[in-house]
Amino acid sequence: MSEPTDSAPSQSKRVLAFAARLVALVCVYLFFAVLTPGSKGFTSDANTQLMLQDIAVVAMCAIGMTLVIIAGGIDLSAGSTIALAMITTAYVLNLGPKGAEWVRSSPHLMPILAVLAAMTVAGTVGLINGLLVTSLRMVPFIVTLGTMQMARGLAKLVANEQNIYPPSDVVGDLWIARLLDPARTVFTFPFLPAAVWLVILCALLASLFLRYTRLGRHAFAVGSNEKTAVLCGVPVLRTKLAVYLISGLFSGLAGIIFFARLGGIGQPTEAIGYELFVIAAVVIGGASLLGGRGTVLGTMIGALIITILRNGGVKMGWPQYTQEIVMGAVIVVAVAIDNLRNRRRT
Amino acid sequence: MQGVQKRFGATYALRGVDLEVSAGSVHALIGENGAGKSTLMKTLSGAYQADAGEMTFDGQPYRPANPLDARSRGVCMIYQELALAPDLSVMENILLGIEPTWGPFMRWSETRSIAQRALNEVGLETVTPEAIVGQLSIASQQLVEIARAVAVGCKILVLDEPTSSLTQKDVAKLFSLVRRLKEKGIAIVYISHALEEVQALCDRFTVMRDGETVGHGRVNEVPVHRIISMMVGREVADLYPRSVRQPTEVVLEMKDFAGASLPRKAALTLHRGEVVGIAGLIGAGRTEMLRSLFGLEPVKSGDVRIGAFRGEASPGRRWAQGVGLVSEDRKTEGLAQNLSIAENLTLTRLSGLGPWRFIRPSRQRAACKPWIDALPIKCRDAGQAVEDLSGGNQQKVAIARLLHHDADIFLLDEPTRGIDVGSKAQIYALIDRLALGDPSTGKKPKAILVVSSYLPELLGICDRIAVMTRGILGEALPVASWTEHSLMLAATGQTSDAPSSPPV
Numbered sequence: 001m002s003e004p005t006d007s008a009p010s011q012s013k014r015v016l017a018f019a020a021r022l023v024a025l026v027c028v029y030l031f032f033a034v035l036t037p038g039s040k041g042f043t044s045d046a047n048t049q050l051m052l053q054d055i056a057v058v059a060m061c062a063i064g065m066t067l068v069i070i071a072g073g074i075d076l077s078a079g080s081t082i083a084l085a086m087i088t089t090a091y092v093l094n095l096g097p098k099g100a101e102w103v104r105s106s107p108h109l110m111p112i113l114a115v116l117a118a119m120t121v122a123g124t125v126g127l128i129n130g131l132l133v134t135s136l137r138m139v140p141f142i143v144t145l146g147t148m149q150m151a152r153g154l155a156k157l158v159a160n161e162q163n164i165y166p167p168s169d170v171v172g173d174l175w176i177a178r179l180l181d182p183a184r185t186v187f188t189f190p191f192l193p194a195a196v197w198l199v200i201l202c203a204l205l206a207s208l209f210l211r212y213t214r215l216g217r218h219a220f221a222v223g224s225n226e227k228t229a230v231l232c233g234v235p236v237l238r239t240k241l242a243v244y245l246i247s248g249l250f251s252g253l254a255g256i257i258f259f260a261r262l263g264g265i266g267q268p269t270e271a272i273g274y275e276l277f278v279i280a281a282v283v284i285g286g287a288s289l290l291g292g293r294g295t296v297l298g299t300m301i302g303a304l305i306i307t308i309l310r311n312g313g314v315k316m317g318w319p320q321y322t323q324e325i326v327m328g329a330v331i332v333v334a335v336a337i338d339n340l341r342n343r344r345r346t
Numbered sequence: 347m348q349g350v351q352k353r354f355g356a357t358y359a360l361r362g363v364d365l366e367v368s369a370g371s372v373h374a375l376i377g378e379n380g381a382g383k384s385t386l387m388k389t390l391s392g393a394y395q396a397d398a399g400e401m402t403f404d405g406q407p408y409r410p411a412n413p414l415d416a417r418s419r420g421v422c423m424i425y426q427e428l429a430l431a432p433d434l435s436v437m438e439n440i441l442l443g444i445e446p447t448w449g450p451f452m453r454w455s456e457t458r459s460i461a462q463r464a465l466n467e468v469g470l471e472t473v474t475p476e477a478i479v480g481q482l483s484i485a486s487q488q489l490v491e492i493a494r495a496v497a498v499g500c501k502i503l504v505l506d507e508p509t510s511s512l513t514q515k516d517v518a519k520l521f522s523l524v525r526r527l528k529e530k531g532i533a534i535v536y537i538s539h540a541l542e543e544v545q546a547l548c549d550r551f552t553v554m555r556d557g558e559t560v561g562h563g564r565v566n567e568v569p570v571h572r573i574i575s576m577m578v579g580r581e582v583a584d585l586y587p588r589s590v591r592q593p594t595e596v597v598l599e600m601k602d603f604a605g606a607s608l609p610r611k612a613a614l615t616l617h618r619g620e621v622v623g624i625a626g627l628i629g630a631g632r633t634e635m636l637r638s639l640f641g642l643e644p645v646k647s648g649d650v651r652i653g654a655f656r657g658e659a660s661p662g663r664r665w666a667q668g669v670g671l672v673s674e675d676r677k678t679e680g681l682a683q684n685l686s687i688a689e690n691l692t693l694t695r696l697s698g699l700g701p702w703r704f705i706r707p708s709r710q711r712a713a714c715k716p717w718i719d720a721l722p723i724k725c726r727d728a729g730q731a732v733e734d735l736s737g738g739n740q741q742k743v744a745i746a747r748l749l750h751h752d753a754d755i756f757l758l759d760e761p762t763r764g765i766d767v768g769s770k771a772q773i774y775a776l777i778d779r780l781a782l783g784d785p786s787t788g789k790k791p792k793a794i795l796v797v798s799s800y801l802p803e804l805l806g807i808c809d810r811i812a813v814m815t816r817g818i819l820g821e822a823l824p825v826a827s828w829t830e831h832s833l834m835l836a837a838t839g840q841t842s843d844a845p846s847s848p849p850v
Contacts (some may be wrong), residue, residue: 212452213451214452215448217445218451221438227429229431229442230413231417232414233414233417233444234442263738335581
């Protein structure tokens with residue numbers, strides 16, 4: 001029975017696990033960089049910009065998902081919530097020209113209202129998830145499977161089953177539609193699109209939250225052993241409610257970014273199946289679906305890997321089905337490797 | 347606690363229990379499984395609410411609404427299944443729910459120093475506060491949980507069978523800790539089946555049976571056999587029946603047998619109609635030997651012959667060859683807890699329970715009936731879920747599976763761990779019947795291999811005993827040539843006054 005007599009081994013193991021993910025990321029990137037025909041331009045500035053846009057959406061949403069998964073839950077409604085937030089943003093912006101006098105007279109107010117509305121709606125979805133999971137003690141998988149459908153339906157209802165095109169004279173120059181505007185190159189200020197900076201900021205805050213707040217630590221405790229958490233007086237229900245709410249809010253932010261990514265259009269049928277990419281990113285990032293384990297930093301790397309795979313597959317000219325098979329295989333292999341490593345540890 | 351009652355539906359789990367525990371003493375709570383010990387302690391620690399009776403704590407009326415309430419009053423319970431968050435660090439587990447914070451933020455340095463103090467208090471200085479709990483040994487995890495109780499300022503500490511998964515060395519460590527806590531004025535309730543432990547550690551005892559207190563007193567004033575008869579409600583004339591057995595042909599033979607890690611070297615022959623015991627310390631490789639014999643763990647080398655079959659085989663093949671294993675871990679491996687008795691019992695031999703390969707549930711349940719009656723298994727009917735049964739009855743289901751299968755070779759790993767004396771006696775009697783066979787019904791004798799850490803049991807039921815020492819199995823010698831003392835010496839590797847030094 002060998003026991004760690006100090007924390008060094010587990011510390012170094014964590015660093016090692018992180019390094020392994022970085023290496024995997026670099027390998028995936030190099031794989032496509034080398035194998036993609038030059039003419040397709042996998043490494044071109046334009047494609048890099050495109051990937052950054054995709055990453056911003058997936059990574060933003062994945063931050064919230066990380067919290068939920070650490071607390072032992074799952075949020076399948078993430079993709080639909082993205083769509084709902086996107087539609088809400090477009091809907092509110094679309095109201096502008098028809099709005100009351102005070103709205104038309106202060107155009108700078110519209111995007112702020114749109115963002116607030118989108119965040120409120122997305123937060124409400126998260127809150128409903130949380131309430132159903134906590135007050136009715138329903139299984140998160142089922143609850144969010146239901147709200148996934150409902151949020152999608154609501155998005156289509158609000159959009160009247162059509163794309164919403166806010167008039168370009170309203171949206172055209174608004175900051176909200178330009179969140180992903182390409183910075184000229186990666187080497188000139190501000191280096192990255194605003195939304196990517198926002199993701200980085202949020203990831204940092206979420207990391208600090210998980211490490212340095214009581215609520216963050218309670219999320220780990222609840223995911224690791226819920227009964228113990230109850231016994232020790234951890235406010236389990238409040239903790240769960242909080243992570244679902246936070247997850248909803250991050251999906252909302254992702255939805256607003258998605259709106260910008262589509263160039264200022266609200267499309268109710270977008271982001272279908274995104275929750276699977278997001279969950280895959282979290283799992284590749286080293287979180288356990290059983291709860292109690294996971295890091296935001298790992299999730300960020302997971303999001304990068306997933307996005308590069310998706311983009312690279314397209315650039316390679318793989319048919320849809322090949323992309324799907326490869327994506328699925330990568331997820332399975334990533335989790336298998338993790339399991340093997342954990343088994344050796346114990 | 348006075349006249350405490352607890353009802354579940356129409357059945358009384360507790361019907362008037364009195365218990366008095368004073369600060370700075372260790373009080374043993376003894377009784378068979380199902381006697382109501384756990385219910386009583388769950389009432390004390392707030393998991394259940396009493397229907398009648400009074401509890402006073404420090405002179406105040408005491409009626410905890412939930413475990414958290416009890417904890418905040420200073421009543422902590424350490425269950426057999428440890429209540430720790432395995433992914434969290436030691437310090438977070440110790441201070442879970444009472445983290446020192448500054449607003450919403452953790453104060454890590456203070457968390458660390460409080461945890462370190464608690465660790466020092468329970469004698470776990472070798473573990474750092476940052477270590478991840480899931481990577482510690484069971485013994486250390488248990489100490490972490492006690493450290494948590496100490497950190498929340500507990501005044502009554504309830505230990506439920508704390509030694510059931512500890513090695514001898516860890517038990518000694520735990521005992522000295524319990525004594526230290528006692529000196530500090532903490533009242534300790536110690537639940538155990540092992541009366542030796544009670545004698546070594548406890549000051550007073552209370553015996554429960556059928557939801558009532560049937561006796562109490564000072565441990566050093568009441569002889570053990572009196573305590574046992576209080577527990578079972580009758581004098582245990584002979585706990586270990588042993589008929590005169592006639593070993594016949596060899597049914598299992600292994601030579602130079604070695605598993606992937608353990609055992610390192612084992613040789614044994616097992617005859618039909620005999621009971622052979624394997625003694626040794628926990629971790630010596632006894633369980634691993636049974637498991638690799640049964641195909642649950644890889645075999646590295648050696649020669650195995652079972653009946654007419656030679657060599658390694660998967661568990662499925664082993665069952666087909668007439669070998670059955672009862673796992674030491676009935677909770678997670680031995681039984682499918684949420685399935686019925688019938689499902690568990692017939693799992694290895696479903697043929698003949700319906701037309702073709704179909705299974706008729708009614709016939710499945712009917713097939714269990716004889717075993718439920720014969721052992722007997724206390725249950726509503728064969729359709730009841732195994733998780734509702736007491737430990738002793740669960741174990742009988744696990745053994746009945748081998749009977750239903752009509753196995754010839756019984757590999758029993760700790761068959762009586764954590765079960766009450768009454769069930770133990772029934773299992774011993776069953777083992778004796780099996781080894782004897784029943785010529786009147788044409789039932790052939792079985793061959794039985796028992797791994798146990800409880801030496802009186804091995805000495806009581808076996809014909810021959812072999813000792814496993816650090817992965818090496820000694821020669822199986824007749825039981826008459828062993829004593830508890832010599833078994834212990836052999837197990838710890840000091841063979842000086844063993845009856846004859848086993849060849850190594």
